[in-house]
Each structure stands twice: as C-alpha cells, then as structure tokens.
Amino acid sequence: MRILSGIQPSGALHIGNYLGAIQQYIALQDGNEAFYFVADYHALTSVRDAGKLRQYVFDVMVDMLSLGLDPEKAVLFVQSDVPETVELAWLLSTVTPMGWLEKCVSYKDKVQQGLPAEHGLFAYPVLQAADILLYDADLVPVGQDQKQHLEITRDVAERFNNVYGGKKGVFRLPKPYILDNVAVIPGLDGRKMSKSYNNTIEIFDEPAVIRKKVKRFVTDSTPVEAPKNPDTCPLFGLFKLFAKPDDLAEVERRYREGGIGYGEVKTRLGEALVERFAEPRERRAEWVAHPDRVAKVRAAGAEKARATARTILEKARAACGVG
Numbered sequence: 001m002r003i004l005s006g007i008q009p010s011g012a013l014h015i016g017n018y019l020g021a022i023q024q025y026i027a028l029q030d031g032n033e034a035f036y037f038v039a040d041y042h043a044l045t046s047v048r049d050a051g052k053l054r055q056y057v058f059d060v061m062v063d064m065l066s067l068g069l070d071p072e073k074a075v076l077f078v079q080s081d082v083p084e085t086v087e088l089a090w091l092l093s094t095v096t097p098m099g100w101l102e103k104c105v106s107y108k109d110k111v112q113q114g115l116p117a118e119h120g121l122f123a124y125p126v127l128q129a130a131d132i133l134l135y136d137a138d139l140v141p142v143g144q145d146q147k148q149h150l151e152i153t154r155d156v157a158e159r160f161n162n163v164y165g166g167k168k169g170v171f172r173l174p175k176p177y178i179l180d181n182v183a184v185i186p187g188l189d190g191r192k193m194s195k196s197y198n199n200t201i202e203i204f205d206e207p208a209v210i211r212k213k214v215k216r217f218v219t220d221s222t223p224v225e226a227p228k229n230p231d232t233c234p235l236f237g238l239f240k241l242f243a244k245p246d247d248l249a250e251v252e253r254r255y256r257e258g259g260i261g262y263g264e265v266k267t268r269l270g271e272a273l274v275e276r277f278a279e280p281r282e283r284r285a286e287w288v289a290h291p292d293r294v295a296k297v298r299a300a301g302a303e304k305a306r307a308t309a310r311t312i313l314e315k316a317r318a319a320c321g322v323g
C-alpha cells in the first residue's frame with residue numbers, strides 16, 4: 001500500500017504529534033511504500049521568518065529520523081523540494097468550490113486565534129489535497145483534527161476525476177488512517193494538545209522541563225484517598241499510553257480503590273516520558289552533530305519523491321490540457 005503523511009515545521013514536535021501521527025508512520029513504514037514529508041509550504045501560513053523556518057525544517061527531519069523513521073524503508077523529504085506540489089494545487093483549485101473551504105473548521109479556528117485571514121490559510125486544504133494526490137496515496141495516517149481536510153481531498157479528487165478523468169480517473173481516492181485511542185491527545189489544559197494553545201509537552205524538551213511541565217496538567221479536586229474513574233481522567237489516559245504494563249495495572253487499581261493522588265500520577269508520567277524518549281534523544285544528538293548526513297537523507301528523499309510526483313502531475317496536466 002502507498003502511505004503518505006506530513007508534519008508542519010512550525011515549532012518543536014509534541015507528544016500529540018508523536019502519538020497521533022509519528023507512531024503510525026513508524027508502524028506503516030514496514031511492508032508498505034511510505035512517503036513522509038516536512039510540510040514547509042504549509043508552515044508559511046504561520047512562520048514568517050526564513051531563518052526560523054529553515055531551522056524548524058532541519059529539526060523536524062532530525063526528529064523523524066531520531067524517533068525511528070528509516071530512510072532505507074520510507075521516503076523522507078521536504079515538501080518544497082517537490083515544487084510540482086504547488087502546480088497541482090493550482091490545478092485542483094480550479095475545480096474546488098469556495099463553499100467546501102468556507103466550511104473548514106480549522107481555518108475558522110486559526111482566524112479566531114488571531115492568524116490573519118489570508119488566502120494561503122484559506123486554501124490550505126487544497127495544498128494538502130495536492131500533497132496527497134501527487135503520490136497516489138492509499139492511506140494517510142493523521143490525528144482526528146485532519147479528518148475534515150482528508151474528506152476535502154477525496155471530494156476534490158473525485159471532482160477532478162469527474163471533470164477530466166474519463167472512465168479511468170486521474171487520482172486515487174485516499175483513506176484517512178486514524179486510531180481511536182490516539183485520535184485526539186489532550187494537552188496540559190485538557191483541550192487538544194496544540195502548539196497554538198500553548199498546552200504542549202515537547203518530545204525533545206530537556207528531561208527536567210518535561211517533568212516540570214507534566215505537573216501543570218489540569219486535574220479535578222478529588223482527594224487522594226477517594227476513588228477516581230481512570231476511564232474519564234485525561235491524565236490517566238495519557239499515562240496509559242506511556243506506562244509499562246505493571247505500572248499501569250497498579251495505578252489503575254489504585255484509581256478505582258482510592259489512595260493515589262494526581263501528583264504521584266504526574267510524577268510517574270514524567271518519568272515514563274523521559275524514559276520513552278531517552279534513546280531517541282541520544283540518536284538525535286548524533287544527527288544534530290552531523291547535518292551533512294541529514295542533508296543527504298533530504299536530497300535522496302527529494303529525488304525519489306519528485307520522480308513519483310512528476311508522473312502523477314503529468315497525468316493531471318494531460319487530463320486538463322495544459323502543457
């Protein structure tokens with residue numbers, strides 16, 4: 001199967017990105033044809049400093065490599081190394097009704113948060129459709145927040161196929177791959193973990209910072225000795241995703257019986273996070289010390305991605321009569 005997904009270089013990656021997306025990238029790189037990219041064209045909608053953007057692109061490449069994405073198995077590339085993407089975005093734009101974009105929740109949210117109401121932000125789902133359709137993807141691993149955008153990708157592909165595709169169609173219709181237990185990872189304040197809500201725990205923060213941040217996790221005021229419901233507690237929900245089985249069973253039992261305070265759970269979550277990312281942290285230091293190796297991975301990825309992208313773009317150009 002062909003797998004495709006991307007991550008914006010708009011700041012340090014957080015554990016919502018890891019659980020909601022990168023873990024699935026890692027699982028799917030075996031036995032599939034996987035393409036994973038750093039979405040720098042997309043990040044231009046929020047990052048307005050060239051030096052910062054370049055640094056973030058490097059950081060996300062390094063993060064992906066350190067967390068276990070393997071350039072021998074998956075194509076790792078940077079979106080803007082494949083400029084064919086923006087040409088396809090234009091072709092798709094010409095068949096995308098305004099109404100489809102106007103109903104996008106993500107655009108409305110971002111404008112409400114203070115981002116300027118610019119065309120790039122508004123047309124973001126069309127660029128995303130181009131990212132996906134350009135690689136004939138079957139499956140797109142993402143978090144729940146991307147579900148609506150994926151639906152638009154399918155609608156745009158279908159529309160283009162209907163207008164230009166003849167019997168065979170030009171584009172394959174991709175499916176989202178969203179795992180229920182990690183679809184929406186809560187942040188420190190209980191809302192979706194998100195850079196723009198300032199409620200994130202960064203994967204590669206220093207261990208001391210991770211331990212301290214976890215302490216900010218918002219909980220209710222149930223006293224230590226009172227029973228608590230682990231099924232509805234966001235703190236437990238996160239702990240569950242990182243704890244070792246024995247620790248998990250013990251904490252769950254003490255939740256139900258009473259006798260565990262949120263402070264202890266936060267401490268244990270902090271430790272579990274530090275432990276989980278200890279090895280990737282070491283690998284990360286290696287990659288950062290060798291930017292030439294990162295550049296090599298990037299160049300090789302660009303070449304492979306571009307070769308695939310060109311074929312599909314040519315099909316689309318021929319179908320609509322340009323070029």
Ligand code: AQP
Pocket residue numbers: 006007008009010016017018019020021141142143144145146182183184185186192193194195196197
């Ligand atoms: N809290 C989350 N739970 C589950 N999945 C998540 N993802 C992001 N946050 C969560 C998934 O991570 C992938 C990459 O995300 P992105 O690059 O599109 O960044 P984002 O979704 O824009 O991340 P933020 O932190 O929420 O950034 P802002 O605040 O700028 O919008 C995607 O698959 C996403 O679903």
